[in-house]
Amino acid sequence: MLAVKRIFASYYAEADFPIPGLEQREFGIGNVKKIDARHLNFANATELRRYLCSNTPMFVSHSTAYYEFPGATPIQKKQWKGADLVFDLDIHSEGRYGAYAKLEAVKEEVVRLVDDFIINDFGVGKEDVIIVFSGNRGYHIHVRDKAFLDLGGDERRELVDYIMGQGLDYLDFFGLSDSKPQKLLGPRPDEGGYRGRMARGVLKLLEDNPTALSRKYADQKEREFFISGIKEGNWSRTFLKFDELKKRLKIVADSLPIHSVNTDVGVTQDLSKLIRVPNSIHGETGLVAKIIDDIKAFDPWKDAVLENQNKNQNPKQKTENPSGIGSASEPGNEMKVKFIEDVPQLTLGNDTVGPFKKDEMKELPQRFALLFVCKDSAVLI
Amino acid sequence: MAEGLDFSVRYPFSESAKKHIQGMAPDERIVELAVERVKKALKGESSARMLLHDTEKMEEIASFAAARMMLGHLHNNFLTSRFAVNESKRARGYLDRDGDAAVDEVASRFGIATKGEGDRLAVDLPTYLRYSLRNPDYRLINMRILHGTVEIKRSQKLRLIEEAVRQHVEDIPLVKDPPDIIKQAAKKLLAEIPKNESRIIIKAGDHPPCVMKMLESARKHENLPHHARWYLATYLTAIGMGEEAIVKVFEDLPDFNEKVTKYQVSHIRKKEYSVPSCATIMTYGLCCAVCGIGHPLNWHTLTDDRKGVIRK
Numbered sequence: 068m069l070a071v072k073r074i075f076a077s078y079y080a081e082a083d084f085p086i087p088g089l090e091q092r093e094f095g096i097g098n099v100k101k102i103d104a105r106h107l108n109f110a111n112a113t114e115l116r117r118y119l120c121s122n123t124p125m126f127v128s129h130s131t132a133y134y135e136f137p138g139a140t141p142i143q144k145k146q147w148k149g150a151d152l153v154f155d156l157d158i159h160s161e162g163r164y165g166a167y168a169k170l171e172a173v174k175e176e177v178v179r180l181v182d183d184f185i186i187n188d189f190g191v192g193k194e195d196v197i198i199v200f201s202g203n204r205g206y207h208i209h210v211r212d213k214a215f216l217d218l219g220g221d222e223r224r225e226l227v228d229y230i231m232g233q234g235l236d237y238l239d240f241f242g243l244s245d246s247k248p249q250k251l252l253g254p255r256p257d258e259g260g261y262r263g264r265m266a267r268g269v270l271k272l273l274e275d276n277p278t279a280l281s282r283k284y285a286d287q288k289e290r291e292f293f294i295s296g297i298k299e300g301n302w303s304r305t306f307l308k309f310d311e312l313k314k315r316l317k318i319v320a321d322s323l324p325i326h327s328v329n330t331d332v333g334v335t336q337d338l339s340k341l342i343r344v345p346n347s348i349h350g351e352t353g354l355v356a357k358i359i360d361d362i363k364a365f366d367p368w369k370d371a372v373l374e375n376q377n378k379n380q381n382p383k384q385k386t387e388n389p390s391g392i393g394s395a396s397e398p399g400n401e402m403k404v405k406f407i408e409d410v411p412q413l414t415l416g417n418d419t420v421g422p423f424k425k426d427e428m429k430e431l432p433q434r435f436a437l438l439f440v441c442k443d444s445a446v447l448i
Numbered sequence: 449m450a451e452g453l454d455f456s457v458r459y460p461f462s463e464s465a466k467k468h469i470q471g472m473a474p475d476e477r478i479v480e481l482a483v484e485r486v487k488k489a490l491k492g493e494s495s496a497r498m499l500l501h502d503t504e505k506m507e508e509i510a511s512f513a514a515a516r517m518m519l520g521h522l523h524n525n526f527l528t529s530r531f532a533v534n535e536s537k538r539a540r541g542y543l544d545r546d547g548d549a550a551v552d553e554v555a556s557r558f559g560i561a562t563k564g565e566g567d568r569l570a571v572d573l574p575t576y577l578r579y580s581l582r583n584p585d586y587r588l589i590n591m592r593i594l595h596g597t598v599e600i601k602r603s604q605k606l607r608l609i610e611e612a613v614r615q616h617v618e619d620i621p622l623v624k625d626p627p628d629i630i631k632q633a634a635k636k637l638l639a640e641i642p643k644n645e646s647r648i649i650i651k652a653g654d655h656p657p658c659v660m661k662m663l664e665s666a667r668k669h670e671n672l673p674h675h676a677r678w679y680l681a682t683y684l685t686a687i688g689m690g691e692e693a694i695v696k697v698f699e700d701l702p703d704f705n706e707k708v709t710k711y712q713v714s715h716i717r718k719k720e721y722s723v724p725s726c727a728t729i730m731t732y733g734l735c736c737a738v739c740g741i742g743h744p745l746n747w748h749t750l751t752d753d754r755k756g757v758i759r760k
Contacts, residue, residue, distance in 0.1 A: 189573055190596015214574045214596075222577040225733065229588040234731030239590070259594025 070447050071440055072123040074433070075348050078355070078373050079119040082346055084112040085358070087211060091133040093145065095341045096124035097350070102341060108137040115344075125350025125441075128341035131209075133216070142339055149216035152223060153342055154180065154230070155334035156327045157205025163442055166204040168414050170367060173327050177206045177362055180325045184230050185210060188260060200371050202349025202356035205327070207334075207342060220336040227335045232324025237265055238313055241302060251309050253302040261323060266297055268319040280315055281307060348373070353437030368416025372434035374400045402436035404429055404445040457505050458542040459554050460512035461535070461616055469506060474514045479633045481511035482518060486527065486637055489534035492705050494541075518634040520623035526641055528618055529669040529702035536614035537703075543606045551606065558612035562605055563597075569605055570597040579608040579615070582733035583673050614671070653755045656747040657737035658729060659683055666700045675732040677701075681716050682723045683744055691717060 086092070089112060095105035103124075109115040119127060130137065131153045135146035156173050158166040177198060185191050185208070195212040218226075228234065240262050244250035254262035256270055269280075273294055277284035283306060284290050296304035305312055334340055343349065343356045354371040369375065405428045412421040420435050428448065431439070439445035456465035474482070488495040499505050512535070519528045543551055555561065560579065562569040576598040580586040585604075592599040600608070626634075650663060662680050665672055672680070677698065684694045691713050698709045725743050729735050739758050741747055747755070 187595065188593050190594075214572070218574060218577060221582070222574075224736070225577055225582070225588055228730070228733065233589065233735075234584070234587055234733070235589050236731075259592045259597075259599070261589060262592060263594070 068125075068440075071353070071437065072125075074353075074373060074437070075125075076120050076123045078348065078376055079116060079123065082116060082119075082376070084115055084344065084346055086112065086129065086345065088133050089115065089129075091135075091137055091148065093130040093132070093134060093137040093339075093341065094344075095128045096122070097126040097128075098124055101126045101350075102128060105341060106138055106140050119347070125348075127344045127347045129344050131340050131342055132338055147338065150338050150340075152210035152212070152215045152218065152226070153334055153340070154208040154210075154227070155201070155205065155329040155342075156180065156208070156325070157201065157203075157329050158327065160204075163444075164411065164413055170204070173205055174362055174365070176325050176327050177208065180230065180328075181208060181362075183264070184325065188229075189215075189226075191215070197345070198359045198362050199343070199345045200354070200357045200359060200365065200367055202343055202347075202354045202371070203352050205329070206359075206362075207345075207356075209342075209345075220338050223338075224336040227328060230325045231328050232261070235261060235320070235324065237261070237316065237320035240265055241309075241313055243309075249303065251302040251312075252300055253297070255300040256298060264323050265316075265320060266300075268323055269316060270294060270297060272319055279318065351441050353434065353441045366416050368418065368434065373437065374433050400433040401430050402433050403448050404431060404436050404439055405448045406439070406445045408444050410439065410444050453502060453505050455550060455553070456509050457499065458546070458550075459539055459557075460509045461539075461613060462554065462557055465509050465512070469510045469513060472506065472510050474510065474517070474627060474629055476629070478507055478510045478514050479629050481507060482514035483633050483636060485511050485515045486518065486531055487640060489531045490527070490640055492530075492534060492703055494538065495534075496538075514630065514633075516617070516620055517623050517626050517630050518637060520620040521626050521630060521634050522638065523620075523622055524638070524641065526669045526700070526702075527637060528620060529671065532614045532618035533671055533702040535617045536610045539613045540606060540610040543609060551609070554613075555605070555609050558609065558616065560605070560608055560612060562600070564599075567601040569600050569602065571600055571605065571608070572597055576600070576608070579611040581607065581611065581673050583675050584731055584733075587731065587733055653752065653759060655683075655687075656739060656741070656744050657759060658734050659744065661736050662734070663697065666697055669700050669702055671702050673732075676734055678716075679724055679729060679732065679734060679744075681713055682721050685713070685717050685721075686723045686745060687748075 090108070090110050092108065093105060094107040094109060094115070095102040096107065097103045107118075109118065130150070132145075132150035133148045135148060137145060139145045156177055158169045158173055160166045160169060181196055181198065185196055186193060189210075189212075191210055191212045195210060197209045197211075199207045199209065201207050241251060241253045244252050254266040256263055256266040258266065272279055273284060273290055277290050284293070289306065292304045296302060302312070303309075307315070328335075334342065345356055345358045347356055348354070349356055353373060354367055355373065355376055357365075357367075357371045359365045359370075406423045406425055409425050410421050410423045412419060415435065415438075418435075420431070423429065423439075423445075436445070436447070440447055452464055453468060456462060456468045459465060472478075485495050497508070499508055515531065519531055522528075539554070543554065552562075558579070560571060560575055562571050564570050573593065573596050576591075577588075580588075584590060586607075588598070623630075650660070652660070654660075655663070659680065662672060662676050665676075666680075680697070681694060684697065691710070694713050695706070695709050698704055698713075699706075723744055724732070726735065726739070726741065729744065737758055739747065739750075741750065750758075
């Protein structure tokens, strides 16, 4: 691992750590496990950087909480002052390599969570939300809006339940009019919360894929008549029987919550949780837990790999190779590994690698070599 | 000033109440009233008295402050949480009758500001989360929320204030060295705590995490929402606990009423109400772990290893 750590350290020498309240946070580091030691604290980013360069752990995380005395033990003595609201979205998948092909799918949920729930429903300003690649199988969303910092665990849990649609019963949104029992009343698109989301979801379905609701909605007139009603909260302008309509709306209701929120480890509701330091390296992949500007364009195998970091400081790396020789294989970034177990063929970003057999020796681009070494599937030779 | 004084009597935790009794030292009469106030809270009775003169009103306000001093000195969860529940219910009684101006003045004490009128009021989300109940009528999922505000009815606003009062009264700073008169009276209060510490002994893993959490809350004399009590009672009935033992569990709750509890527990048994499923418990907002058992009673079919994994 020494060679790996040397690569990590050279990244850390120039890494940027824009962590608000860094000096009020507890840090944890890990080599064997993700957290072997905690209760560390640093006065500023320079101190943290120096520590990471000289000790270079495989994992480093910081508390979502702000403390008066972040290094004090036991935890009661730290004096909790508040904590970022953090959501962990990730992929559950089979095997150690199963998640990477599905990372793209989580992005759609990240966008919905941030735009639709955090900004629109919760009223958090865009500037108080950062999206961070977890460095492995998902994304972390850090909310640093002051109004939410002092919420307790139960209250955070309520927000998670809301986002995940726990206890959502969309049938409750509909009811017959008291004065006209033949009239079905329901949510309007301009309403807040799940009611409005439901109405907007149905309108979108009628625009994008009307026949999913009924084949007859291929007819523009039928469709527009129904839509004009929904906009006013009148759901009766349909040829479908009300009970049948409500049943068919389930496909929309099911698509409204965010499904990939990870609640197993209590990331959101645990007030003393340590979370991967943004812009630090994930020791199980060798990828950087990058702070993301444009989630839609983000590609971990391009944007989070170590050989593409610190480029501003090393403009030379960007210059083209005039001879053209070896430009595809990125000269100087190849590493030789020996596999110690079989690895199936993997699609990582735009590349397909493997399969590899046990005892096979191979020269690979640094990012893939690091991945297999960090995953204990191969050793550097 | 007279009206201001009446406001302070109704809401003795308010800033105006504080001003009214500034500089007053607790005397025998005030301390006597304070002890009475806490005793009434233990029985869940109203402490309302006929108050004719301003001096009586002042004493009434001061009795609240003196009671808090005693409780701050004793730092006993049982006494404090019962007192807090009773005081919040007392305040609620006045809120129900008071006009918007008084309600808003009390609300502002806890940072609860609403916009709008009648039954379409908007309150900001963090405040709502802090003071709302974990029951279906207040679950965020069933609310209209937009740009950081939650739409509530007037009655819901009053309930938020009631909870804010409870949290505020419960949060009593430790009073290390109060005047002697307070110390002596506080000792008297200790004698009021029921001596039934012989509880059913529960080991970790005996029950699903949500049940354990409720039992733990009850043991710490914390308040439990209605649905939690219902679930707990049906659950304990289903695992074969006797009625008396179940009532004992509820005895720790800050607003325990023996008669009502006995009736309800036996009612649940007679009617054979079933234990709610995990899905229902989720809608109650009481689920606190990922057991994947579908129904709480399935907990008892799990292996100890599996229970251990879930408890982590």
